[in-house]
Amino acid sequence: MSNNVIIKDGIGYGVTTKAAFYTDAVTDKKKFTTGKPGPELISSEWSLWGDNNMEPIAIADDIKHCGVLSAAVQTESRLAMGRGIDAYLLMDKDVDGTEHLEWVSDSEINDFLEANDSFTHGYLNHYNMLGYGWGATQLMLNGARNRINRIKATDIAMARLQKKDTSGNINNMYLCGDWSLAPTTADGDKVKKVPLLIEGYEHDQLVQSGSGYEFAMLHRILINGHNYYPQPLHRSAKAWVDITRSVPSIKNAINKNQMTVKYLIIVSETYFKRVHRKWDSYSPEKRQEIIDTKYNEVNEFLMGEEKSGKSIMAGRYYDVLSQSMVDDITITVLDDKMKDGKMLPDSAAADKQILFSMFFNPAIWGGNLLGDGASGGAGSGSDIREATLVLLMLLNPERQNNLKVYNLIKRFNSWDTRLQTSRQIFPVSGTGAARTITPRLVFRYSSSVLTTLDTGGSTQPLTI
DSSP states (O other), rough: OSSSSSETEEEEEEEETTOEEEEEGGOOOSOOOOOHHHHHHHOSOOOSSTTTTHHHHHHHHHHHHHHHHHHHHHHHHHHHHHEEEEEEEHHHHHHHTTTEEEEEOOHHHHHHHTTTHHHHHHHHHHHHHHHHHHHEEEEETOOOOOOOOEEEEEEEEEEBBOOOOSOOOOOEEEESSSSOOOOOOOOOOSSEEBOOOOOHHHHHHHHHHOOEEEEEEEOOOOOTTTTOOOOOOOGGGGHHHHHHHEEEEEEEHHHHHHHOOOOEEEEEEHHHHHHOGGGGSSHHHHHHHHHHHHHHHHHHHHHSSGTTTTOOOOOOOEOOOOOOTEEEEEEEEEOTTEEETTTHHHHHHHHHHHHHTTTOOOOGGSOOOSOOOOOOOOOOOOHHHHHHHHHHTTTHHHHHHHHHHHHHHHHHHHHHHHHHEEEEOOTTTTTTTOOEEEEEEEEEEEEEEEOOOOGGGSSSEEEO
């Protein structure tokens, strides 16, 4: 479908193709009512993301320098994408929701998915939604403006949304490489403006647009109170992220600046006098040389893994003045103040709070321990399998949000009208009357999931 159409009362007439068609989406007489935006103190065209418009930079810094957060965001993004997206015809659906799918062997659709690297597009979209709270896709029409030709996942840290108009709609998305240097209005150099399709009415607006080749659409789930930028789940654990980030720095500083001494060695002065009969006649320099030699000898005797558990023999003598026995050499093992793993329980607790905020079960990585010993040892195979399946289900909103762009493309490029044709299907048993159905063109993810050994393999395919 292109913009070269006349639409009235739900009937479209193609000016170029001379074809008439029906469309249910453009029959809406009125759009949903939405709250008007509140007053903003800044004069820029866009709404600030965070107090100083630098919230995505702070999020990126946390993801980069917090290992458990970085791994969780990437793991969930990879798990959500699975093995990628394919087009199917939905032939039937059981009462329990099980879908009967037929893979679409259509060169136009499959070439489009391949040319636009649908896997990378989806992975980046999931990463944006899970890491930053929302995502966006930029769409490029062909020269005739009757096909969506290219799609691109927006680097969401560079994006800001225009302030809502009086109808509550966001009409443009702004892109800038460095928002700290951005002016308050869009220009041709620092800030670019991309027309934004209204959420829920993307197809209607694209069909009725009279000009332009590039558009954008949003991937987000608005939570009450967030009019522009939804908060990613892990941001609720921001204080715990700060703890996880600070512990390695503190530990490194302690290790760098501490003085670690394992033994306190005391050699009595009378020992040297008894061993060296002419001790009193020696020069101070020679005495110090003898003392240093003896300390080095004892130190070398004690150091090294291969010398662990060795015994050292030393004499004793009776001191007339103190009327007590005195050891020639006294060796005291000093307590290592760092051996108890200080701050590791705090770090482990912080790691867990970060993962829990993202619905992430650490058993997926093969362990529940995370450093504190409070929750047992490494997870079993069942723990890993079940935790992965649960997370797959929990990631469904992000998957469906990513598929919005493909549902738009299938309608605008007329893939649905071309493939969704009636057909007769016959019972598998061969008995009974044929049934007429109209398959629906859908896009689904394929994944590999762990399974039990009695199935004959370690993984099995899953289409979701």
